[in-house]
Amino acid sequence: MGLDVDFFIPGSEASVLPMRHHFGFLEMFLNQSTEPVRPGYDDFWVNAEVLDGVEEILAERLSGADLTLGDLPECTEGDLEHCHPESCPTDMLLMLYARALRTLWRAQAEHGPLICSWSA
Numbered sequence: 001m002g003l004d005v006d007f008f009i010p011g012s013e014a015s016v017l018p019m020r021h022h023f024g025f026l027e028m029f030l031n032q033s034t035e036p037v038r039p040g041y042d043d044f045w046v047n048a049e050v051l052d053g054v055e056e057i058l059a060e061r062l063s064g065a066d067l068t069l070g071d072l073p074e075c076t077e078g079d080l081e082h083c084h085p086e087s088c089p090t091d092m093l094l095m096l097y098a099r100a101l102r103t104l105w106r107a108q109a110e111h112g113p114l115i116c117s118w119s120a
Contacts, residue, residue, distance in 0.1 A: 005118040007046060007104055009111045010037075016107040016114060017100055019080040025097050026118055028054045037115055047113040051105055058097055065091050067098075 005026050007017045019025065032053040034044035062068060083096055108114055 003118065003120045005116065007107070007114050007116050009107065010113070010115050017080075017103055019100075022080055022085055022097075024085055024093070025080075025100065026116075028057045028097075029116060031057065034116075042119070043115055043117045045113045046104065046108065046116050048108060051101065051108060055101060058094070058101060062094050062098065065094055067091060067094060 002021045003023050003026065005019050005022065006015055008015045029044075029046065029050060032050045034046070034050055037043040037045060059068075080096055080100065083092060085093060088096075104114065
């Protein structure tokens with residue numbers, strides 16, 4: 001068992017960024033004022049306001065590790081799979097989260113608000 005998280009495009013159900021076990025990444029979203037997609041479910045909307053809030057949290061964490069939100073390549077499917085949060089160095093994990101956030105920004109700009117679906 002573990003945490004499964006997916007960000008996807010509403011209507012098409014196309015996956016943008018699936019991941020497992022990365023509660024640290026999900027937690028940054030859960031700390032935002034998110035709107036549920038449907039009452040009684042955990043799925044929530046990810047719009048520009050939510051992404052801004054996550055970016056602020058991530059920038060603080062990166063700064064604490066002497067890293068910055070620079071020009072990073074997009075996350076590719078599988079990047080987060082190869083770095084389990086319990087065994088991955090913190091700086092590498094933060095950089096992967098920054099890359100993942102850039103991927104979500106791009107998808108949100110192209111398709112509008114995304115949906116985050118998760119289950120533990």
